[in-house]
Amino acid sequence: MKLRFPLLLMLLLGLSVYAVQHNSKADNEARYELPKSSSRTQIVKHTGYTLSYSEDDEQAFWVAYVLTKEHVEQRSAKRTNKFIDDPAVRTGSATNADYARSGYDRGHLAPAADMGWSETTMKESFFFSNMSPQEPSFNRGIWKDLEEQVRAWAIDNERIYIATGPVLSGNLERIGPSGVSVPRYYYKVILDYTQPELKAIGFIMPNQKSTRSVKDFAVPVDSVERFTGIDFFYTLPDDLEKHLESQVDLNLWSWKQKKVRKQPKS
Structure with missing residues (x-):
């Protein structure tokens, strides 16, 4: 004993x-992925992502989540394509009626392909709180290219932290019975906080067709903060946050070749 x-x-x-x-x-x-929240927004937590909801715009100011190599490679759940109201938004989210015959895509902020690691996360990726009105040529073109690039980085770097969303400022067009704002720009910021090479990168893209490379839209995270008024990665140590957000070294990131997309027959 x-x-x-x-x-x-x-x-x-x-x-x-x-x-x-x-x-x-x-x-x-x-x-780390969560931006500093505002008192005028509702924070909604789902299984695979967290969002800050703007009732005035009927969409999220930002959607934030962690994406890992395992998430990308697992992909066990099939895409549902079933867009549904978000029951967790107290004031009610946008609905399908807001997008019907608008000419805009129901554009994912947290992509369905990033949420394919479970049936629950896939289902929740189709909540209207995770949608924003996007030009079809943008949603299916350069924005899709960026989403694919980010998934490649999740594999390369094992784990990355992502915040993404629309820029909800200025006198914006409105669609649908709920008056959903149509953003002119979208952003995405990514943090790799895995040693030995810590790095961060941001993107600002106009809501329109583009034949340019994803790399052409890369900017420091500080630039995205100034453009959106959102404080990203604020929980990092101050000196490290300042260093990572003030610059962007494109050579620290691997880059996928831009796909040549076939044009539909006229």
Whole structure:
């Protein structure tokens, strides 16, 4: 008994330390992607992403989530294409009637392809709170190219932190019975917080067709913050946040070749 009790005590202490460290790591990892929230928006948490909802615009100011190599490679759930109201938005989200015959796509902010790692996350990716009116040529063109590029980075870097959304400023066009704002620009910011090479990058894209490369739209995260008024990655240590957000080194990121998309027959 004298031998067993110390051994058992050491084992229990070891498990306790592991649990604390594990939970602490999970808590730390879960916070980096979230921008600083505003008192005039509703924060809504779903399984695969968190969003800040603007009732005035009937869409999210931002959608934030962690994307891992496992998420991208697992892809166990099939795309549903079933767009539904978000029951978690207290004031009610936009609906299909808002987009019907508008000429705009129901553009995903958190892409369905990023949420294919479970049936639940796939379903929740089709909530209207995760949609924004996008020009079809933009949604299916340069925006899709950027989404594919980000998934490649998740594989390359094991884990990345993403915040994305529309730029909801200025006198914007409105569509549908709910008056959904039509953004002129969209943004995406990405943080790689895995050693040995920490880095961050941002993108600002006009809501229109483009034949340019995704790389042409890359900017420092600071530029996206000034353009949107949103404070990204604010939970990082101040010196590190300033360093990562003030510059962008394109050579630190791998780049997919731009696809040549076939034009529909006239």
